[in-house]
Amino acid sequence: MADPLERYNAKRDFTRTAEPAGTLAPGKGNSFIVQKHDATRLHWDFRLEVDGVLKSWAVTRGPSLDPDEKRLAVRTEDHPLSYATFEGTIPAGEYGGGTVMLWDRGTWSPVAGKSAKDLEDGHLHFILDGERMKGEWLLVRMKPRGKEKRENWLLRKVADAHEGGTDTLTDQALTSVSTGRTMAQIAEGKQAKKTPVKGPKTASRKPKTKAMAGTMPEFRAPALCTLVDQVPAGNGWLHEIKYDGYRALIAIGGGAARVFTRSGLDWSEKFPGIVAAAADLPVTSALIDGEIVAFKDGRPDFSTLKDAIGTTKPMSLFAFDLLSLDGEDVTALPLVQRKERLRGIVPKGGETIQFAEHVTGSGEALFDTLCAEGLEGVVSKRADSRYPGARSRDWLKIKCLKRQEFVIVGWLPSDKARRGFKSLLLGVNRDGRLTYVGKVGTGFTEARMAELRKLLDTRARKTAPVEAPRAMVRGAHWVRPDLVAEIAFTETTPDGLLRHPSFIGLREDKPADQVVEERPAPAPSAKDSDIAITHPERVIFPDSELTKGDLADYVAAVAPLMLPWVAHRPVSLVRCPQGRARACFFQKHDAGSFGPHVHSVPIREKDGGTEPYLYVEDAQGLRACIQMGSIEFHGWGSSIATLEQPDRMIFDLDPDPSVTFDEVKRAAVHIHDQLAELGLTSFAMLSGGKGVHVVVPLTPDAQWPALSDFAERFAKALAKSDPDRFVAVATKARRKGRIFIDWLRNQRGATAVMPYSARARSGAPVAAPVAWRELDGIDTAARWTIRDAEELATRAGGAALRGWGVADQILPDL
Known part of the structure; x- marks a missing residue:
């Protein structure tokens, strides 16, 4: 034997x-x-x-x-x-x-x-x-x-x-x-832990007893959210709980840690438990973004947090982003990758430092659940976004109740002897001027009121820092306007006063001069942009009588779906200024005609020179392109942040006219299966033309030559294994009766049509992501058109497309 x-x-x-x-x-x-x-x-x-x-x-x-x-x-x-x-x-x-x-x-x-x-x-x-x-x-x-x-x-x-x-x-x-x-x-060769881990649900990794020596990162300006009126749709967004606490950046290095507020104040002494736990994380150095909260009855509670500051009472840091790790700046990585690195260093089952979980897509359902439970709201972030380091539309906040910071400008005395005051008078910086917005008289405990009264007395002044109706502020005591309070309220009246306000707490982490009125903007869209669409009545799809205005409305509706794939990526535009029936042309270089919402990045070309390549960042940029007669958006296989390291591989199945769409679908599934055997996850997208794109997301790792070589060898191996079905060369004569596996889109500078882009074709079709299990039931690559924006948005938020286009993987050996 x-x-x-x-x-x-x-x-x-x-x-x-x-x-x-x-x-x-x-x-x-x-x-x-x-x-x-x-x-x-x-x-x-x-x-x-x-x-x-x-x-x-x-x-x-x-x-x-x-x-x-x-x-x-x-x-x-x-x-x-x-x-x-x-x-x-x-x-x-x-x-x-x-x-x-x-x-x-x-x-x-x-x-x-x-x-x-x-x-x-x-x-x-x-x-x-x-x-x-x-x-x-x-x-x-x-x-x-x-x-x-x-x-x-x-x-x-x-x-x-x-x-x-x-x-x-x-x-x-x-x-x-x-x-x-x-x-x-x-x-x-570290010694074994005393308590072994027993499974993912109960796993707990004890932190190192002493962090390894490393240089502590310096404070950096944090990313800030834009307030919007609804949760953005689509699987290109990650949604997190909006915690009711103090924003904090945690710097770790040299065996120590420090806690910074959003404005850069060192508050390490106020949070000794957070500092100790952070110093024990298994890193040489790191800069972590998160929110410090305290709980009351199982819910984050700002008043409880205020009482816990500077004490040993329990508090937790919910870590939701990573700016640097072990000396590496990771802000240019997509958010999903930064969070995965962060997950790897946060101890599971820990209470002092916890990983802020998220959901992909289904943001509206999460928002409804959190609001029903009395929580503050949702923060939505673009899954592929770099760390903004400023306020941007890549990070959005959607609140269940209206809550905002206001400046305390004075107070009204109480007729009760033991009550410190009757109400606080509030203001906000509106259009560059401190403006009176009303008074708040609820939400105070006796202890908090006594504490506030002491602070108010040290700030007394004779003159009013705001203009206010005399009848509303009769008997007021005015104060120096440098205290910031967080206030909950139901709405503002037509004359700008708060309705049903309630005091939440002081915000010592926010300077008064930065407290400006927050007005909810629409969720990412271009329809209400200040970019005017000229000649909206111009017919650009003659066979279907669809106009430039119709296309602008479509792009406005699907901008939240498009931007995760097209933003911050060099693009080539198919421009048809007089409509698709007239002359159309590609444009990839910036000639300065698109306006401030379309940007450019210098890129080295084959001859050694550089040219400015177009890219967009937001819905305004998409709209500006439509205004300039663009119909199609084609993108590079890499973002401008990691230009030489592609983040996707695409096989465009381009059939000979004699090949049926059923054959194309079977071919796409076959390629999907072959990629799966190599350990690669892939996704299907209808091209809006004749074929199907097989899309393989990649972690930016390999350089362009490696990607191109892999794609070429994979395509040619398929063609060799089934020469009656596939061809891997672009020659039209060789394509007769076969499907061309277009691997050439995986070269530096090559582009492919982006998800949800319209196509300059009959009927105004669009490129549309689909699930593999539904592909068999679709009878054309032009299944959806620009008339179907609402259906596409609904599909994008549904279970079938959950996680479409997202995978953390690198090229295997071939």
Whole structure:
């Protein structure tokens, strides 16, 4: 009988590696383990105990709790049972060199009526009872392609009570189930934790007892939100709870931490618990953005926070963004990537510092839930946005009740002896002038009123700092206008006075001269822009009699859906100033004619010179392009922040006229499956023309030559494997009866039509994202037109497109 561990032993030099030598040893027969392995590339080794050995697969992207997600699992050599406890570092140069973490462990069993022998048939249906992986799973062997020697399987979760998010396990389970260490701590040889981690729901990673030495980052201006009147739609937005607390930037370095207010004041002494917890985070240095809150009856409460400041009473920092980490400035990374890095350093299960969770899409439902629970509202952020460092439309706030900061300008005396005052008089900077907005007499405790009265008495002045109706302020005591109060109210009257105001608390973190009137703006849209659309009646789609004004209205309605994909990215515009029936042309360089809302960035060209390339940042920019006769928006495969590192790969399936759309759809699904075998998640988009785009999001990592090479080799391999169906060269003559896999869009400077862009084609179709499961029921690539803005917005917020176009992945080896 052949030794099942012969390959295992032959690959290893046990005088150099700490891995156990392979000897057969009878076991209980039903254990399983998963080891996170950072070798040539990060993967998860999935192992099942069968016949005295650990049958093993390398899962390139790790296990997923999403039943719709199939993960490539490459069969590797059998391992000895003693390997089930191995954790450490395999020396460089040895087989599998890199760090190994014991990531999960438990028992497994075939489902009723099945057995381990089903592995021989290539289809194993089994149940896991691990510390992290639970419930029913499938391992299915794939048919080999050509002379392929690698044995490829797919690992998939079966729908049951243990299913979950696509990357929940790999994103949240970052420590060893045996020792509680991170990968970095294992690599450094750190001692094992005293309390091992037991699973993602109860996991707690103890912070380092002393932060490693590093330079503490300096304070930076924080990102600020724009107040809008409704939650933006679409999966390009992340939505977080709007916490009722103090905004704070936490600087960590040199084994210490400091707490800064939004204006740069050092308030470290006021929050000793936050400082201590931050100093113990597993980083050399970091700059974290978040909100400090205190709870009362399970809800964030600003008054409770005020009472807790400077004491040892419990407070929590909800960390929601990361500006720098271990000396690296990460503000240019997309928000989703910054948050994932942040998640990796915030201890799970901690109370003092917590990760601010978010939802993607479904913002309106979250808003309704939070408002029903009496919370403050929602903060919505563009998923792909850089850290703005200023107030912008990339960060929006939507409030359940109107709450705002106002300046205290005076007070009215009370007729009750023990009451410090009857009401406070308020003002706000409106149009450059401090303006009276009314008085507030509710929301005070006796203790808070006494505290306020002392502050007011030290600020007394004889003259009024605002103009106010004499009858309203008779008997007023005026004060120096430098105290800021947060006030809740229902609305403002036509003459600008607050209706039903209630005092929330003092805002010592905000200077009075920065307190300006907040007026809710519409959620991102271009329709109400100050950019006039000239000749809105001009027909630009003659066959459907749709006008320039109709196109402007469409772009205004779908701007929240378009901007996550087109903003901050070099674009080429298809301009048809007299309509699509007349001359149209591409424009990518800025000639200075678009106005202030369309921007330019200098980009080096092949000849060594530079040219100004167009890009937009907001809905105003989109509208300005429409005003200039643009119909189509085509974007680079990279953003201006990481210009030389593409963030997507696109395969445009361009069929010969004789090829049916059903054939195109089947081809798209085939490419999706082939990419999945390589560990890549892809998404489908109707081009609005004849074909389908297969879109592969990427973490900006590889340079353009690597992406182009990968795309070319992938496309040519497909064409070679099925030459009657595919062609990978652009020559029209070679395309007859076939589908051209256009990989050329993955070159530096090449562009592809952006999601939700209109097309300069008959019927005014648009490029529209679709889910793979609905593609089969669609009969044309021009399914939606600019008349369908409302339906497209509804679809974008629905379950079918949740998470469309978002994946954190890099190019695999090919």
